[in-house]
Amino acid sequence: MAKKYKRWQAESVKKALSLRRVVVISGARQAGKTTLLEQSLSEKDEYRSLDDTDMLGFALSDPKGFVMNESGMMAIDEIQKAPKLIPEIKQVVDKNNRPGQYLLSGSANILTLPIVSDSLAGRVKYMRLRPLTVGETLGKKPDFLERAFNKDFPSKITGYNKADIIDLAFRGGYPEAVAINDLRDRKDCHIDYIKTLINRDLKDIANIRRLDDLRSLADVLASWSAKFMEVSQVMSAVSINKITLDNYINTLISMFVFEKVAPWLKTDYERVGRRAKFYAADTGLMTSVLGWNPKEVFVSEDRSGKLIETFVFQELSAQIDLDNCYSLSQYRDRTGKEIDFIVEREDGALLGIEVKAGHNVSSEDFAAQKWFAENLLKNNESYTGLVVYSGDKVIQFAKNMLAVPIAALWS
16 A cells, blocks of 8 residues: 655645635646545545545436535545536535635546636635655655755755666656556556556546547657657657647646646747647656666666656646745747746746756856846846756856755755
8 A cells, every 4th residue: 555645735725725615636646636635634524535436426416415515624536527516516605605615636637627617716726736746755845946046055965866866757756656666567557557547537528539549649748758849740650630639638738647838938039939848747657658767768868868857847846836926937949048947936036947867067057047147137136047967066156056956856
């Protein structure tokens, strides 16, 4: 049985329930939503899972009776299986504005269901639960962003070299897979996961008949993680048209298998790129569907770079989700200047992060960030540039420009 970790979002969920009538937690299947719900319940609260066939039958046959909730809180897991519960919940909370009435979770982005966006606007707090981070498995606090903006890191962070980071990335963040040490057994776990997701869970959110094509697309998209996807090449690889491709990609995104990072566009620089960057949502699942081996990835500059950048995205985005004062984007212009991640704080301060898989950093690794700060920002003091790498030393290369170990994300 997978260990139940204390999730960073637990306190945020409790706070939201004290303020809002309905709280919705969305995240991939087996990412730990049920554990998070359990960590948010008190003795007087009620938990109902729509994975239970009896409960699902009750919800589908009598949605009004199912959501009757006189006091306390009702937690409903896998709400996307019975979307007709949503308007019934709306009726209840419109008559009673007491906060903390319903805690809902779904293994798909239920915001993509029209019945949800039409019914709960203004009444609900939406939250995202991502797969486990390294910090959560170690019981560490999520303080990387605060430290980064303050440039407050210890001079050395030991214990994690490139091989260690690759091993963590291969484990990914699904609790069941994290607990499996054998690489082949873990791969089997991930492959079974994607099969279940497509063959069983997909029907709850989309009517897709060509499941084999969707499964093939998942493999192809994994190879585009940490890249700007070329649609024509993907279409050629899976032999489907543009409309179908867009539909399938949006479906996999809504199921939290992949996601996009939008470009940073707050500039009048005419050469700025406007394409989103594509990422696998879990590096363990990514390596399994691609059939990668850790030793081969270690010696491949392309694969290790792709994997570790995706891994940093996974760790970084989980911390950004915890606080509404941060937003995530990326930068690339038509001259080739690129910054992997840009984190913007609500006061306008910017944090740039470039990911490097190797153990060494040079001043050239900061070239794009220095250009960005000097040419696109009105106030250079508002920009902090980091290169995160597999070494163990924090090194200052210029004012507000630091090389920082990747392990700073959780240490």
